[in-house]
Amino acid sequence: xxxxxxxxxxxxxxxxxxxxxxxxRQPSLDAWGTLVSEVMLQQTQASRVAVEIVRWLERWPxxxxxxxxxxxxxxxxxxxxxYPRRALRLQETAVAIVERHGGIVPRHVxxxxxxxxxxxxxxxxxxxxxxxxxxxxxxTNVRRVIARAVxxxxxxxxxxxxxxxxxxxxxxxDSHDAAIVSIALMELGAxxxxxxxxxxxxxxIRSQCAWIAAGSPPxxxxxxxxxxxxxxxxxxxxGRVMKALRAxxxxxxxxxxxxxWPDDDQRARAVESLVGDGLAVREGDSLxxxx
DNA sequence: AACACGGGGTG
DNA sequence: CACCCAGTGTT
Numbered sequence: 001x002x003x004x005x006x007x008x009x010x011x012x013x014x015x016x017x018x019x020x021x022x023x024x025r026q027p028s029l030d031a032w033g034t035l036v037s038e039v040m041l042q043q044t045q046a047s048r049v050a051v052e053i054v055r056w057l058e059r060w061p062x063x064x065x066x067x068x069x070x071x072x073x074x075x076x077x078x079x080x081x082x083y084p085r086r087a088l089r090l091q092e093t094a095v096a097i098v099e100r101h102g103g104i105v106p107r108h109v110x111x112x113x114x115x116x117x118x119x120x121x122x123x124x125x126x127x128x129x130x131x132x133x134x135x136x137x138x139x140t141n142v143r144r145v146i147a148r149a150v151x152x153x154x155x156x157x158x159x160x161x162x163x164x165x166x167x168x169x170x171x172x173x174d175s176h177d178a179a180i181v182s183i184a185l186m187e188l189g190a191x192x193x194x195x196x197x198x199x200x201x202x203x204x205i206r207s208q209c210a211w212i213a214a215g216s217p218p219x220x221x222x223x224x225x226x227x228x229x230x231x232x233x234x235x236x237x238x239g240r241v242m243k244a245l246r247a248x249x250x251x252x253x254x255x256x257x258x259x260x261w262p263d264d265d266q267r268a269r270a271v272e273s274l275v276g277d278g279l280a281v282r283e284g285d286s287l288x289x290x291x
Numbered sequence: 292a293a294c295a296c297g298g299g300g301t302g
Numbered sequence: 303c304a305c306c307c308a309g310t311g312t313t
Binding site for chain 2: 227
């Protein structure tokens with residue numbers, strides 16, 4: 001049986017001895033650095049973010065710095081981290097923080113949630129990991145650990161609002177202890193209770209795990225949607241166009257873009273959607289990054 | 292609730 | 303090669 005007390009008791013020493021040394025875990029990191037890290041970590045692996053976050057914060061250490069940067073440089077620096085709309089939203093967030101909060105990252109979840117590109121996960125991650133407030137922080141790792149340890153299921157069901165309440169019920173009363181439980185649940189999901197081949201032998205909550213108790217049965221319930229194939233997709237086409245735009249200091253002729261992605265219909269959709277997203281600007285017969 | 296949205300790591 | 307990744311916004 002797993003309680004908030006037993007969970008905290010098992011996770012705290014495990015986290016202390018197993019936590020990875022990642023840039024966003026430096027106690028000296030400020031709220032802005034934490035926020036930028038969390039945005040980069042949205043759907044991008046920690047190992048890749050660990051490299052880029054350092055360079056990013058050296059270049060734009062404060063919201064004001066990023067707010068004042070040329071957008072084409074922001075998109076170039078974002079590079080191949082993926083989902084470049086995040087870079088646009090991050091700069092918009094920097095502007096919003098300057099305009100609405102005097103350049104200071106807000107502390108409360110509601111204010112954080114109001115920032116572009118900041119959702120349920122990111123808002124709480126900043127409020128908890130930087131400011132030390134008490135909130136459930138639910139990412140894909142936490143959903144999987146809870147699915148197994150509490151519900152005895154091999155994988156997480158599709159994300160839902162109820163996940164927040166389920167995790168909230170497992171948090172210790174003390175906000176500092178609650179923050180440790182949250183970060184440790186995420187680390188456990190990343191290192192031990194993994195999606196593919198969980199290392200149950202190494203797990204600090206093995207004795208409390210409902211999935212182990214049930215004999216580790218295969219998952220029967222409704223699965224979260226699988227991502228569509230990337231190769232040959234519209235997403236890949238967009239990515240290829242963006243890569244060409246990042247590589248050039250000048251507007252890129254559409255005829256050159258055609259060499260990057262020969263399929264006419266798909267290329268047209270990619271260019272159209274990138275322009276619509278504000279990631280690219282048409283200039284005559286060329287395409288360029290926004291200024 | 293279901294999709295679109297990058298690109299790379301991993302078994 | 304299939305699956306997965308510290309999610310968010312839109313429909």
